[in-house]
Amino acid sequence: MSSFNFDVITLFPKAFELINNLGVITRALDKNLIDMKLHDLREFGEGSYRQVDDKPYGGGAGMVLKPEPIYKAYESIRKLPKSKTLLMTPQGKVLKQKDLARWSILDQIIIICGQYEGFDERIRCLADEEISIGDYVLSGGEIPAISIINGLTRLLPGTLGDPDSLVDESHNSSLLEYPQYTRPLTFKDMKVPDILVSGNHEEINLWRRQKSIERTLERRSDLISNANHKESPQIDGIINESNQFIELNKGNEYDVYPDW
Numbered sequence: 001m002s003s004f005n006f007d008v009i010t011l012f013p014k015a016f017e018l019i020n021n022l023g024v025i026t027r028a029l030d031k032n033l034i035d036m037k038l039h040d041l042r043e044f045g046e047g048s049y050r051q052v053d054d055k056p057y058g059g060g061a062g063m064v065l066k067p068e069p070i071y072k073a074y075e076s077i078r079k080l081p082k083s084k085t086l087l088m089t090p091q092g093k094v095l096k097q098k099d100l101a102r103w104s105i106l107d108q109i110i111i112i113c114g115q116y117e118g119f120d121e122r123i124r125c126l127a128d129e130e131i132s133i134g135d136y137v138l139s140g141g142e143i144p145a146i147s148i149i150n151g152l153t154r155l156l157p158g159t160l161g162d163p164d165s166l167v168d169e170s171h172n173s174s175l176l177e178y179p180q181y182t183r184p185l186t187f188k189d190m191k192v193p194d195i196l197v198s199g200n201h202e203e204i205n206l207w208r209r210q211k212s213i214e215r216t217l218e219r220r221s222d223l224i225s226n227a228n229h230k231e232s233p234q235i236d237g238i239i240n241e242s243n244q245f246i247e248l249n250k251g252n253e254y255d256v257y258p259d260w
Contacts, residue, residue, distance in 0.1 A: 003035040004156055005080060005108040006149055009073045011052060011065075011115045013038040015142040025150055028159045036149065039077065041115075044069040053115075062117025070112065070123045083108035084128045086148065088141025089119075092130030095148065099131070104155040111148065113141030174223045176216045178208040 008016065016038055019025050028034045045052040046068060053063040074085075084106055093099075103109055112127065124130070133144045153159055181192045195207045216224045 002107070003032050004104075004106075004153070006034060006036040007039060007077045007108065007110045008036070008113065008145055008149075009039045009041055009070065009077075009111065010113040010140075010142055010145070011041045012113075012140065012142055013040050015140075016146065018146060019149065022150060024159060025153050028153050028156065031158065033156055033158050034149075034153055037077075039073045041065075041069055041073055044072040044076070056117065060117070064117055065115055065119040065123075067120040067122045070119065071126070074110070074112070074126050077110060079110075080108040082106045083110065085110040085112065085126055087112045087114070087124065087127035087130045088132075088144045089114050089130050090132050090135075090137050092132040094135070095131050095133050095144075095151075097151075100148070100151045100155055104152055109148070109152065111141070111145045113145050115140040174216070175212040176220060176223070178211040178215070 010016070016036070019029070019036070025034075029036065041052050042050045046066070051066070052069045053065050056062070056064045082105070084103060086109060088111060112123070131144065131148070133147050138144070181196060185192050185197070193207070195203055198204070213224070
């Protein structure tokens with residue numbers, strides 16, 4: 001099996017040293033499930049000072065990444081048949097789990113990390129998609145790029161020891177994950193629900209499904225609609241009760257939960 005290829009254009013390649021200590025991702029590198037190449041933008045800079053930025057036309061604060069170094073870096077990358085280029089920008093589409101799943105069937109992801117006040121508008125045409133990881137601004141695209149590499153690598157066959165652990169995760173089926181417990185049975189007067197130690201796996205699965213729906217409706221009602229979950233009268237009852245809960249709690253933290 002060939003490796004999944006990440007090519008990252010960045011002004012700060014040292015930021016990606018973090019990946020060497022991320023457990024699952026490090027294991028994927030060791031097992032050659034992924035190959036990550038960092039393309040230092042400074043090496044493609046202009047002149048003896050390797051200039052990569054300049055003042056914006058029209059005036060304004062900050063510096064803007066020049067188009068020439070980014071184009072040179074991009075053109076130096078060997079493109080595979082199934083490849084996409086992502087541009088990290090706060091103006092992009094907010095990253096979703098379904099995006100990671102969609103990209104996981106590719107051979108290569110090329111990531112361009114923005115920096116400073118922004119980048120020259122003329123580099124946008126290099127990207128297939130513009131991606132943000134939330135409605136906030138960071139100093140550069142390195143942290144969003146690491147998030148994509150982390151989230152996508154987890155989906156690749158052979159990365160996780162137990163692939164079934166991907167099945168019930170939050171955001172895989174428009175539902176947040178159900179509550180999880182481990183030993184001890186009682187901690188600070190908080191006891192594990194009796195159903196989880198009953199040994200009745202059918203009832204446990206139903207309880208987990210119910211809790212997933214409750215938690216999603218309480219915390220992220222935007223992810224779910226009643227029409228998508230008409231599975232049984234019992235589930236309908238959970239939805240109706242949760243809807244009443246939401247009505248009573250409008251204006252609290254759940255009502256303004258961010259669209260991550």
